[in-house]
Amino acid sequence: MKKQRIAVAYSGGLDTSVIVHWLKERYNAEIVTVTGNLGQRKELTGLAEKAYKTGARKVYIQDLREEFVREYLWRSLKAGALYEHTYPMATSIGRPLLAKALVDVARRERCAAVAHGCTGKGNDQVRFEAAVAALAPELTVLAPLREWEFRSREEEIAYCERHGIPVAATKKSPYSIDENVWGTSIECGVLEDPMVEPPEDAYQRTVSPKKAPDKVQYITIEFRDGIPVALNGRAMKGFDLIDSLNSIAGANGVGRMDLVENRLVGIKSREIYEAPAAVTLHFAHRELERLTLDKEVMHVKAKIAHDYANLIYNGLWFSPLRMAYDAFIDETQKVVNGLVKLKLYKGTIEISGRTSPNSLYDTRLATYTEEDSFDHKASEGFIKIFSLPLKTYYRVNRNGFINKPTLTRKRGKKSEL
Ligand code: ARG
Numbered sequence: 001m002k003k004q005r006i007a008v009a010y011s012g013g014l015d016t017s018v019i020v021h022w023l024k025e026r027y028n029a030e031i032v033t034v035t036g037n038l039g040q041r042k043e044l045t046g047l048a049e050k051a052y053k054t055g056a057r058k059v060y061i062q063d064l065r066e067e068f069v070r071e072y073l074w075r076s077l078k079a080g081a082l083y084e085h086t087y088p089m090a091t092s093i094g095r096p097l098l099a100k101a102l103v104d105v106a107r108r109e110r111c112a113a114v115a116h117g118c119t120g121k122g123n124d125q126v127r128f129e130a131a132v133a134a135l136a137p138e139l140t141v142l143a144p145l146r147e148w149e150f151r152s153r154e155e156e157i158a159y160c161e162r163h164g165i166p167v168a169a170t171k172k173s174p175y176s177i178d179e180n181v182w183g184t185s186i187e188c189g190v191l192e193d194p195m196v197e198p199p200e201d202a203y204q205r206t207v208s209p210k211k212a213p214d215k216v217q218y219i220t221i222e223f224r225d226g227i228p229v230a231l232n233g234r235a236m237k238g239f240d241l242i243d244s245l246n247s248i249a250g251a252n253g254v255g256r257m258d259l260v261e262n263r264l265v266g267i268k269s270r271e272i273y274e275a276p277a278a279v280t281l282h283f284a285h286r287e288l289e290r291l292t293l294d295k296e297v298m299h300v301k302a303k304i305a306h307d308y309a310n311l312i313y314n315g316l317w318f319s320p321l322r323m324a325y326d327a328f329i330d331e332t333q334k335v336v337n338g339l340v341k342l343k344l345y346k347g348t349i350e351i352s353g354r355t356s357p358n359s360l361y362d363t364r365l366a367t368y369t370e371e372d373s374f375d376h377k378a379s380e381g382f383i384k385i386f387s388l389p390l391k392t393y394y395r396v397n398r399n400g401f402i403n404k405p406t407l408t409r410k411r412g413k414k415s416e417l
Pocket residue numbers: 089091092123124176177178185186187271
């Protein structure tokens with residue numbers, strides 16, 4: 001009988017290495033590994049060899065960088081999506097694309113199931129599985145970490161030694177780290193105590209603001225339809241722009257976050273994030289929107305941003321609501337064109353200027369000089385009607401004291417309701 005095949009989302013780390021061998025034994029299956037390149041700086045060379053040595057029958061390493069930027073990151077940027085007003089969601093938004101790549105391979109290789117290495121208490125399992133449910137409901141999803149026998153890293157390493165699975169010789173970081181071009185997520189170890197300040201070694205890609213240059217660095221970012229297209233006057237492809245901005249902003253200590261956040265599974269967790277480019281781009285994009293968006297559009301869009309961030313964080317990327325929001329957001333972005341000039345300095349970002357062919361800022365309306373064209377007299381009638389509901393309310397309710405109906409009791413005493 002032909003063996004069943006399982007496609008495994010594979011990073012080459014300890015967990016997914018154990019998974020390859022463990023699934024192969026348990027289901028007597030052939031394993032196909034799938035690794036996505038989302039711009040993580042971790043070396044991908046040698047990974048295929050490692051996967052084969054671990055027992056994979058077939059190995060896929062896919063360059064998803066361009067798709068990631070175009071179809072995922074730019075959408076989240078245009079939406080202004082920051083989870084709990086802070087986290088640009090590098091990890092969260094990478095999962096649906098990795099799941100999609102996994103599903104594509106699973107179909108091509110006629111796999112009966114897909115497997116991932118997410119733990120049973122995190123958000124990532126939800127993101128993976130919700131994406132698979134949307135894209136390939138016929139596939140079974142296996143989550144070995146939720147059911148296997150290993151209780152510690154040491155037990156997993158012992159399993160690897162017993163079965164000749166190559167384990168990385170490098171010393172294990174005291175943290176759990178996930179990374180792609182949009183940012184790095186760091187948790188575990190001493191970070192589990194929210195009162196402990198992150199030690200400097202927790203940070204992977206930013207210079208400490210204290211050690212950053214004692215000199216302001218100016219940068220410019222140009223946007224077209226809400227998408228960054230040039231950095232410091234140089235037109236760049238999306239991925240390269242983010243990559244290069246990561247270096248520039250990271251060298252100035254920009255993009256560090258320390259967040260106690262609400263996981264979808266009900267746990268509060270503490271995580272450190274580094275996202276120098278994402279934080280800078282969100283800042284610049286927001287500033288350009290202040291200049292170019294109509295007031296009502298801007299206010300409605302801010303409410304959507306909150307929802308949109310929740311959609312990404314909660315693994316509902318492939319939902320019809322997200323797509324409907326995208327249609328709205330893309331409409332709003334038609335005017336988000338122009339240039340933003342920023343000042344980076346020791347971990348901070350400040351706006352230093354903005355300009356746009358779609359600028360709604362009208363100097364003749366805004367000025368206090370003799371160039372002023374605003375009709376001051378018109379304000380009088382405007383205020384009269386604008387404040388009419390207030391006037392009416394307070395006339396009825398005696399200067400703020402609520403008029404309550406009175407009841408007359410039997411004995412003739414009056415009492416308030
Ligand atoms: N809390 C983040 C999220 O749910 C990141 C999760 C992964 N973090 C990690 N250090 N491995 O999106």
